[in-house]
Amino acid sequence: MAAIYNDAVARTVATFDVEPRPDDHYADRLASTRRGDHVLVAVDAEGAVLGYAFSGTYRPRTAYDGTREVSVYLAEHVRGRGLGRRLYDELLARVDADGIHTCVAVIARPNPASEALHRALGFEHVGTLREVGHKFGNWVDTAFWQRLRPDPS
Ligand SMILES: CC(C)(COP(=O)(O)OP(=O)(O)OC[C@H]1O[C@@H](n2cnc3c(N)ncnc32)[C@H](O)[C@@H]1OP(=O)(O)O)[C@@H](O)C(=O)NCCC(=O)NCCS
Incomplete structure (x- = not known):
């Protein structure tokens, strides 16, 4: 998981981290x-990690307890084959079953x-913060995407 994440750190603006994260970056999650x-x-069949999706704290204040931030990262060679959708389908099903009211995704553009x-x-898409990040010599916008829990009825 750290290798996939650190590839995004080193080569993309998908994350605003600029230094590699240690192997235990995901321990708390x-x-x-x-x-x-x-x-x-x-x-994969040999147990090699192809990607991951997670839901976690949006902001650490009690009134945000019904909200989760979600994200997903895949190894480059498995992108564009439906794996991101499969992970998110399952993640959102679990988050919905837990009664979480809304999920937020923060996506650096492009x-x-x-x-x-x-x-x-x-x-x-509910809004974009302009030029809040600075990476690889450029200002980067972040787009906010939101999904409310579907009405269970
Ligand atoms: C973003 C990411 C998770 C998408 O996962 P994926 O497995 O490649 O996506 P899927 O194959 O499941 O496709 C999901 C949808 O996105 C569309 N899509 C996928 N790649 C696309 C691309 N490069 N451009 C436009 N649309 C694309 C698919 O057509 C599909 O839409 P549809 O269901 O309406 O046809 C993956 O590309 C990735 O890991 N990127 C690097 C890390 C990253 O940016 N993570 C997100 C941080 S916010």
């Missing part, structure tokens, strides 16, 4: 037992694949 927090990892994935999964 994996250890969380809080309702609505999930980490899903896709592996990232047409991520915006297409979120749109395909029922997220809507």
